[in-house]
Amino acid sequence: MRVLILAYDGLDPGLVRELNLRNIMQRESGEVSVPIVGGIDDPSTPVVWTSFITGADPSVHGVDMPEVWNSPLDGLRSSLRKHGALHGLLRRLRVGYGVRRVIGAKPAFPSRRNIRVDTLFEVIRPSVALGVPVYNKDLHKVYPVGEVIRARQDPEAGEDFEARVRGRFAEEVEALMGALDGDWRLLMVHFHITDLFGHAFWGTEKLATLYREMDLLTRRVKKRLRGDDVVLIVSDHGMDRTGHAKKGFYSFNINVGLRDPNIKDFFGVVVGLLGGPQDYPA
DSSP, rough: OEEEEETTTOOHHHHHHHHHHHHOOOEEEEEHHHHHHHTTTSSSHHHHHHHHHHOOOHHHHHOOOOOOSSTHHHHHHHHHHHHHHHHHHHHHHHHHHHHHHEEEEEEEEGGGGOOOOHHHHHOOOOOESOBBBBBOHHHHHHGGGGGGGHHHOOHHHHHHHHHHHHHHHHHHHHHHHHTTTTSSSSSEEEEEHHHHHHHTTTTTTHHHHHHHHHHHHHHHHHHHTTTTOOOOOOOOOOOEEEEEEEEEEEESSSSOOOSSOBBBBHHHHHHHHHHHTSSSOO
């Protein structure tokens, strides 16, 4: 048995159902609870995906903020973010900016070195991780994340934004197709295009078209698999007109019997399907 994980960032469960995307919904599907930490009100992509690949709470795996300074002060920042009122006051006073300027810290997307525990890719061998946030991809370096608002407001900027994001997506699909023929028991690929289009084009036919394209991509990929391969499709949050919604999406091509799962639960499910770490030591 092998497990393929298609990680569609920001794939909204409501829109998947509304568009009746059969290839994505598969045999068992539903919504997923995700952690909301770090002093913000909605799910944070690096925090949620790290919880997914480790099966651990953010306080355990270590990625509990959208950005890190890679300084000893990160621990203090994590503690302060747990106190909502105090953290809110410090943000309004812009204390963090002042401290960062004094010590010369630069905010950065979390990386593998910030993860304190083993991930699925250490537990299961051989495994392939294609562009997994934090583990081996910095979203801010790969995608025009900072141009989402302009793309939403300016049609000309939106066209350029779409072209750039689609170009990167095409490279990711090509990498996946090549990897499918390799040696793996676990293969996970992350596509960020669904999140970026959700932010830039929510409520438009452009986003609906992309979702239908992802459904066709799912069918295309599944045709390349073996009969006993397990396919898990998962997202780190949903979307709405204001940004990240608080529930993600999941589906399996087999019945695993999940009820109201948390994003952390999939670690144990995947390890269980593949026989456990004792069979495939790191």
